[in-house]
Amino acid sequence: KKKINCSEVAAAVRKNFPEITWVSARIEGTRLILNIQEGIIPQKTNSNTSPCNLLADKDGVITDMIVRRGIPVKKPGDSCKKGELLVSGELHIMNDSQEVLRKEYVHADADIFISRQISYYQEFPLKYRTEIPAGKKKKEMYFRFGHWYLGLYPTLHTGQKRITEEIPLRITENFILPVWIGWTETTDYTIKEETYTRKEAEKEAVRRFHQYEKKLLQNGIKISENHITTRLTESLCITGGTLLIIEQTGEKSRIT
Incomplete structure (x- = not known):
């Protein structure tokens, strides 16, 4: 102290x-x-204002486009190829006769979303291992003094699991002693080989697909259409097909 x-x-x-x-x-x-x-940390704004265009970084069909700066070259419903110009940072200043007086260049800025098709494939074996509790749970108590342990519980062996809980001893709310009282609960278990039924396998396939969908959502990708099927072989559960996804695009390309 x-x-x-x-x-x-x-x-x-x-x-x-x-x-x-x-x-x-x-x-x-x-x-x-x-x-x-x-406190709230203000988001860092992109101070780069050099002239640039926005290009498609993937093939797809534009579903939505909100342009804040620049001239849109494509519109919702148009298809685009990777590397194709979507928003131009080149502005044409016209006169009354619609003749180009001069060109100005801006830092193109827009939110552009495209839909595209991707493949999905997932397989897992129908046989799996599960842990079956065997025997009664054994509970023991011990004391811990700093890094020293005082207890009678045996060493943990293969085929056993142990849950430990510790509570520090204290005199008052703020005067905590370097002494802990602990409890252990040891459970024996055996490994048993099980086989998924068709219904169980289909349920597991759905669970794995939802995990995949969650990862896509974390990356800002949404699934709009699902065209996948699940089939069982002698040893595998196979799920495959195509997904129609919606994601953001718009790769900056500097204007020189």
Whole structure:
């Protein structure tokens, strides 16, 4: 406790965590207590304003386009190829006779979404291993003093699982002793080989597809149409087909 400088601790927290706007540190009993207040970090804006176009980075069909800066070359419903110009950063300044007086260049900015088709394939074996509890659960108690343990529970062997729970001993709310009382619960188990029924296999295939869909959503990709089927062989459950997805596109290409 004598080596702790609360002011230095608070300053170090503010330095290492910019999102924390206010910190106070104090010692109570055997605890160092930090009170913090978090602020909202402003999003970093792209300061690059050099002239550029927006190009398609994948083949697809444009479903939605919101242009904030630049001239749209494509519109919703149009197909596009990878590398094709979508929004131009070149502006034509016209006179009353619709003649080009001069050209100006801007940093093209737009939200563009396309739909495209991708393949989906997933397989898993119909046979799997499961753990079956065997025998009664064994409960033991032990004490821990710092890094030293005092207990009578045996070493964990293959075919056993152990759950441990510890509670620190304290005199008051803030005066915690370096002593813990713990409980263990040891369970024996055996490995049994099971085989999915058709209904179970189809349910597992759906679960795995939902996991895949969740990963797509985390990357900003949405599935709009699903054309997949599931079939069973002697040893495998196979799911495959195509998906129609919607994702954002628009790769910046500098205008020189």
